[in-house]
Amino acid sequence: MGMLPQHFLTESDRSLISEVYELAYEKGVDLRYVDQLARDLGRYRKHDNGTMLISFNEGSYDLQGRKQTISFTEKDAATAERILSGGALSSTDIDQGFIRWRLDPGIGFGLSSNLDFLEQMVIQFSSRADEVAELGAKFSTHVWIENNYILHTADEVTLHRPSVSEAPTEEDQVKEALASFQISKHGLNERLLEGFFGKSEARNTAQSLLSRLFDLLKISNTSKRG
Structure with a gap:
């Protein structure tokens, strides 16, 4: 109180x-x-x-x-x-x-x-x-x-309020939130690639990410057997 x-x-x-x-x-x-x-x-x-x-x-x-x-x-x-x-x-x-x-x-x-x-x-x-x-x-x-x-x-x-049809629906708000998430997720992935492989190679890495990872795993396994 x-x-x-x-x-x-x-x-x-x-x-x-x-x-x-x-x-x-x-x-x-x-x-x-x-x-x-x-x-x-x-x-x-x-x-x-x-x-x-x-x-x-x-x-x-x-x-x-x-x-x-x-x-x-x-x-x-x-x-x-x-x-x-x-x-x-x-x-x-x-x-x-x-x-x-x-x-x-x-x-x-x-x-x-x-x-x-x-x-x-x-x-x-x-x-x-x-x-x-x-x-x-x-x-x-x-x-x-x-x-x-x-x-x-x-x-x-004298004060024009948005009509119901003009106001964003709940579905629109969900779509907007998902779109923002995807953009943020994409940006995060790019930063991770740059940090992992180097900025100069990051743009060419997205398509070959899996093959790179497999190569690293092979090297790791070979080292362990040796």
């Missing part, structure tokens, strides 16, 4: 998350909101600050070869836009790289942190902390949000 994402948090991440837990506890916020935020931040660190994960929106296709993309729901898209365009982003203590990564729909659809809660934390830990709404009233009971993204599939086929 791999390490939990939280184990990849940096020292500064842990310090910040501790403050978030403390604030949430004081304000009566369900701590599962903080758990989710910490988990997603840990995933970001685990995957080299998100660079090891590719957004779904970069080259995803269905079986027919139609491009697929993902977007947030209208509500979450509005929240993401407020965070990215708000004045708190530039001064927040929360890693801006993580925030932008979390707000990429092609990445964020697979994460669990609540965007409304993230928005409040971005503001709370910035120079505009006085603008934070009453946290306890909104986040006192954790609510799981499902189906919070929209899958879009293009009409046009």
Whole structure:
């Protein structure tokens, strides 16, 4: 079993998350909101600050070869836009790289942190902390949000996959493997002949290999009798 994402948090991440837990506890916020935020931040660190994960929106296709993309729901898209365009982003203590990564729909659809809660934390830990709404009233009971993204599939086929008739059959693959084996075997035989009889004679030796071997055997037998 791999390490939990939280184990990849940096020292500064842990310090910040501790403050978030403390604030949430004081304000009566369900701590599962903080758990989710910490988990997603840990995933970001685990995957080299998100660079090891590719957004779904970069080259995803269905079986027919139609491009697929993902977007947030209208509500979450509005929240993401407020965070990215708000004045708190530039001064927040929360890693801006993580925030932008979390707000990429092609990445964020697979994460669990609540965007409304993230928005409040971005503001709370910035120079505009006085603008934070009453946290306890909104986040006192954790609510799981499902189906919070929209899958879009293009009409046009832009990725052409090989048809069944074009794909190599098992019989073709076997024939190709045998052909490769025969070529390799032939090359090996040539190298053996060169090593045994000398390179200059190797090409003329293939046809008389058996007679040469019989001659050698005769010499060997004669030596033994002598």
